[in-house]
Amino acid sequence: MxxxxxxxxxxxxxxxxxxxxxxxxxxxxxxxxxxxxxxxxxxxxxxxxxxxxxxxxxxxxxxxxxxxxxxxxxxxxxxxxxxxxxxxxxxxxxxxxxxxxxxxxxxxxxxxxxxxxxxxxxxxxxxxxxxxxxxxxxxxxxxxxxxxxxxxxxxxxxxxxxxxxxxTDVTIPTLNLSPSSATSSSTITVTIQCQDTVAAGTILYTIDGNTPSFSPKVGLTANPPNKSVSFSGDGNYTLKALCRDLAGNVSTVATGTYTIDSAAPSVSVSLSANYISNSAGAIASSTATWTSNKTGTYSIKEGSSSCNNGTEVDNGSVTSGVNKSFTRSAGSHFSGEGSKEYRICVTSLGLTGSQTFQITRDDTAPSVTPTPGPGNFSTTTSVTLACSDTGGSGCTKTVYALQSGSAPTNPAINGVSGSTTSGTEYTSAISLSDANANYLKYIARDAAGNVSSVTSGVYSVDTTVANITINSHTTYLNGTDTVTVSWQSSKAGSYQLRVGGSSCSTGTALSNGSGNLNVSGSVAAGGPDTTSTIINSNFSVGSNTIRICVENLVSNFGSNSFSLTKDSTAPNVSITSPTTNGPHPSGTTVTLSCSDTGGTGCKKTAYSTTGTDPAFSGGTACTISSGSEYTTAATLPNGSYTIKARSCDQAGNVSSVSSLAVVVGPPSAPTISLATVGNTEISIAFTTVSGATSYKVYYGTTSGVTTSNSSVTGTSSPIVVTGLTNDTIYYFRLAAIHAGGESSLSAEVNKTPTNLPIAQYCVIQWPPTLIVSASGTSDIIYGRIYHELVTPVAGFDARVIASVGYGPNNTNPITHPQLWVFTPTTFNLQIGNDDEYYSTITAPSTPGTYRYVFRFSISGVASTTYCDLDGSGSNSGLSFSDAQMGTMTVN
Structure with a gap:
């Protein structure tokens, strides 16, 4: 009461x-x-x-x-x-x-x-x-x-x-005194601890020998869960205490006796753990670290009321101020669960001081009770976790893991350290999310390090039914296409699409597969839109009803429906302008027309200029998934491409594709790949442009060349610009030309013509042929050069620039330099009046036959000279020949 x-x-x-x-x-x-x-x-x-x-x-x-x-x-x-x-x-x-x-x-x-x-x-x-x-x-x-x-x-x-x-707690709390008794030469501090399975309450204690009582009140009060009381000065002291929990349950009275004798030894004790366990993973033992303020002998008693009785479990001598240790293990020193009190007695000069401490073995893991238990809930719900420990050490921590939709990783607590290794420590009621299956797992640990097994439960909370919003759907359906429905649900749940019927339990339930997509499954709350696809065979010609049903976690449905009409005649599309391939001048427009004999009329026409077939999706929505919508005559961009057109009628029937390849506007700008210096001339090499019929090189002696500058026209690469003044810088830009006009100009390059002669002699020294794996490294290739007053001088001359290069078979590096790849070489040695250079070639990745040459120039002395196997240069009888280039076979 x-x-x-x-x-x-x-x-x-x-x-x-x-x-x-x-x-x-x-x-x-x-x-x-x-x-x-x-x-x-x-x-x-x-x-x-x-x-x-x-x-x-x-x-x-x-x-x-x-x-x-x-x-x-x-x-x-x-x-x-x-x-x-x-x-x-x-x-x-x-x-x-x-x-x-x-x-x-x-x-x-x-x-x-x-x-x-x-x-x-x-x-x-x-x-x-x-x-x-x-x-x-x-x-x-x-x-x-x-x-x-x-x-x-x-x-x-x-x-x-x-x-x-x-x-609703009816369990009586417990109260412990630590130490329960002691004899010391100095101040004794006693900890009063109130323990309860749910909520500890007021601590009540006396130090005058009277028995504490709540009604009428006798003693001093303190807030839970513990209170420290200290005694000082010589004499005998008695401490009596009890406590009540917040439900009003009252513990039994605990009594402790303490003696302070300034001449007696004083013992101080510190425990590594008050509670131990014989269970795996828990705190297996506790070590008492203790000291005496006086040197003497000691005896540790078990189950004693004074230093004159009990069972002695350890003895020896002790030195003042030096730590001693005493260890008890759950498996070796306890026969089962329960508490043992130990008394350390130190005797010095005929006087004995003592201190007690208690170790409790608790092998029983705590248990956790959830309120409410797992189940289905139609109202907002929170879960409270209550931990209880029948083993006596008391709960220290409860840890949980909560996840919606699937089971979370198990919560975990380290039994020895008490640290949380996985999960969240429980401190207050756990809020469960609505419209979700909440998977809850929890464990608890007690002060002895016992950790409970993981308990799990599923809390399904759902307080409303879904509101279905249909954002887009087909009104007319063709004879082959699928139906696409875009919709949202206000809440998550399982969904089912049905054809026909008047409720979520009538009509034909659709299933995924064989073309049907997202006609059943799970939907998230609030979007994004779910796009459901239904194949054409599910519908009959004429009017059809489609119903979308979403089930909540307690099997109630929200639904919405729409109607569509099936029709099966495709429209026709034609390109009415242009009618020829061209090329056509810039600004040419395309005109398309659509007709529909099915009677519903054309809805959209799509076209592309990339050669890709226009495409529609979304059934009667005629959503253009590829191409651009045609609304009026459209200006065609410059270039070479294929016009393709396709139409979609109101029923979603799609026409076949009409196409026309056309060229509009000038060609694209070419790229100058190499400008080669000559005597009063520059050779401009370039990459050809598709469709171009000729090319024009514009040039001048100042940067910023435009089409108003001088020009030279040609039909292939290279174009040689002659009549130039040696040692003058010239700037060049290139344009491509065909019937559609002249392209924009290339990037500008500059070169200076020179009258320097070619080298007097150079040669591919060795080898005449190479065999190399694709992307592999060739054998060393050697080349030599002679030029009077340069190579006869002993040692390396920095003015000599040497490289070795390869290019496709049947191409000449002088006339087609853009097709060749050159690698710098290294000076080797002087042989007679010749200087020798060497390098390797990294072969191309494509197998085939390639040619290779050496190339030399001497700064300020000789212009670029290409070298073959039998020698070339300005000396009498020498010339460069395609037939005398080295041959490289790439496997």
């Missing part, structure tokens, strides 16, 4: 429609109170949160709660609801400014919500500090005094159901 009274009072505090009135404040209307409660927190009325202040928890104008100070530090740390001297709800002062600013709902010492006072004196409870975040409201939909939980996001439904577990 005591628990129920507390629960009702607690509920009355929490269900205050977002506001708490302080004494002297005028009672506000509900909406005004909410608006004020939403305002940011302030310290302007913080004095109203001092101990002893009364508050109106039920918003009925009558004070029914008192702010309390349980530990006498002048700061309110709870709210008294039942007339006793201990708080029913824990308040925290997180920033130490003497003003409570947070609410601890489950007694773990961590803020769950925040409390602040507005300038109007209204207390606001919010999810963020200083009045920030969302307003917190307790939901009790049926007003039966049993709340469903907290609404923290303003949607009117509970998404934090921890309060339900707190109010």
């Amino acid at each position: 005591k628990i129920r009274t507390l629960s009702v009072l607690f509920i009355s505090f929490l269900i205050t429609t977002q506001c708490i009135l302080l004494p002297g404040e005028e009672k506000k209307s509900g909406m005004e109170s909410i608006l004020l409660g939403l305002g940011g927190g302030t310290t302007g009325n913080s004095s109203n949160l001092k101990p002893g202040a009364t508050i109106d928890l039920n918003n009925n104008g009558i004070p029914d709660g008192i702010l309390t100070d349980s530990n006498g530090d002048g700061i309110s740390d709870g709210i008294n609801l039942n007339g006793n001297d201990f708080p029913s709800l824990v308040l925290l002062d997180t920033n130490g400014d003497g003003i409570p600013d947070a609410v601890d709902q489950n007694g773990d010492g961590v803020p769950d919500y925040y409390i602040s006072v507005t300038d109007a004196g209204i207390i606001a409870i919010t999810t963020g500090p200083n009045g920030t975040g969302n307003t917190v409201v307790l939901v009790d939909a049926n007003k039966d005094g049993n709340p469903e939980g907290f609404d923290t996001d303003g949607d009117g439904t509970a998404n934090d159901t921890t309060i339900v577990q707190i109010l």
Whole structure:
């Protein structure tokens, strides 16, 4: 009965429609109170949160709660609801400014919500500090005094159901004293810890020998989950303590006895773990690291009430200030689950000091209870995870993984370290997404390092049916094409398209395959559009009804439908202008015409000038998927191409393609590939342009050559410009010409004609033939050059420029230099009056027969000279011959 009274009072505090009135404040209307409660927190009325202040928890104008100070530090740390001297709800002062600013709902010492006072004196409870975040409201939909939980996001439904577990908790909390007894020469500090499966509450303790009691109150109070008490000065001390949880369950009284004798040894103990386990992956052992402030002998007792009894498990000597260690393992020193207390007794000069510590073996993994359990839900739902541990060490962490649509990766916790290796640590209610199958997995760890197995569940939440929007569809259908429907659903779900019928359970359900696409499957909420394709054979000539049905997670349907008419006669299209291939002058236009004997009429005509067939998609939408729409006579771009045209009628029937190859406008601009210097002349080599019938070289002695400059015309590459002045820079640009006009000019190049002679002698020294793999490297090729006053001089002459090159068979590097590839060579040695150079060739990737030559020039002395196998140059009897070039076979 005591628990129920507390629960009702607690509920009355929490269900205050977002506001708490302080004494002297005028009672506000509900909406005004909410608006004020939403305002940011302030310290302007913080004095109203001092101990002893009364508050109106039920918003009925009558004070029914008192702010309390349980530990006498002048700061309110709870709210008294039942007339006793201990708080029913824990308040925290997180920033130490003497003003409570947070609410601890489950007694773990961590803020769950925040409390602040507005300038109007209204207390606001919010999810963020200083009045920030969302307003917190307790939901009790049926007003039966049993709340469903907290609404923290303003949607009117509970998404934090921890309060339900707190109010229904019937498990008595436990209270531990560490150490439970000790004898020391200095101050002894004892930690009082309250543990509960759901929510620890107030700690009550005495140091005067009296037994603590909540009603009537006897002893000192402290907020959960622990409190430290220190004893100093010689004498004997007794500490008695108990605690209650937030549901009103009260622990048994724990008693600890402590002696301080300034002459006795003082023992300090630090445990690596209070809880251990014999389970794999958990904390297998605990090491007590301890020191004595005096040198002497020691004995460690198990199960003792003093240093004169119990079972000795270790002994020896100890040196003042030097650490000693004592280890207990779950498998070796415990026969099963349970706690063992150990007492370290140190004797020095006839006096004994002691310290106790406790190690608990807990092999049982904790368990997690979800509220609610897995299932189907038609309202917005959140899940609260409650951890319980029957092994006694208590839960330390719950970790979960949540994913919509498919199972997430398992959550994982390292049993020894307690670190989360996968998943999210649970701190508050888990919100589930609507219109989704929410896959939830969770595990928990206790203080002994035991980790529960992964538990999983599927929460299907769907609160509405789909609204189907059909964005485009076919009105008329031809005799061969498919139907394409573009649509969206307001929510995700499974969908099905049907032909005929009046509902989602009548007519013919379509299936994917054999041409049908996206007529069943899963759809995402809100788009992008789903494009469903239905083959022609599913429809009969005449009117047809198509229905789109989307099912939500609880098998309710949303639907929409449309009608189409099937027709099967294709139109005809023709190119009426131009009618010949050309070439035609720039600005020529194309004219197309369409006729339709089927009666529905032409809808669109598409054309292309790239040679690609125009194409339509989308059935009666006649969406042009390839080509451009024809609306009026269109100017044709310059170039050579094929006009192709196709038409689509209102029923989506598509004509055959009409085509015409045409040439419009001048040819494209050519590219000068090489300009070769000669005596009073320059040879211009270029790449030919498709369709060109002649070429014109424009040139002048200043940069910026235009068609107003001098020109030379030719029909093939190269074109030699003669009559030039040696040692004068000339600039050249090239145009291609055919019946459609003259092209734009090429990029400009410049060269200077010269009267330098060719070298007196050069030759391909070796080898006369090569055999090379495709893309491979040839054998070394050697070439020699002689020119008086240059090569007879000993050593390398930097004026000599040498290269070796290859080109296609039956081509000459002098007349077709653009087809040849040259590689620089390296000076080898002087042989007599000749200089020898060498290099290799990287063969082309295409197998075949190629020719190769050496090429030399001497800066300021000799112009470019091509060399063959029997020698060439200006000396008497020498000439370059195509037949004497080296032959390279590429395999």
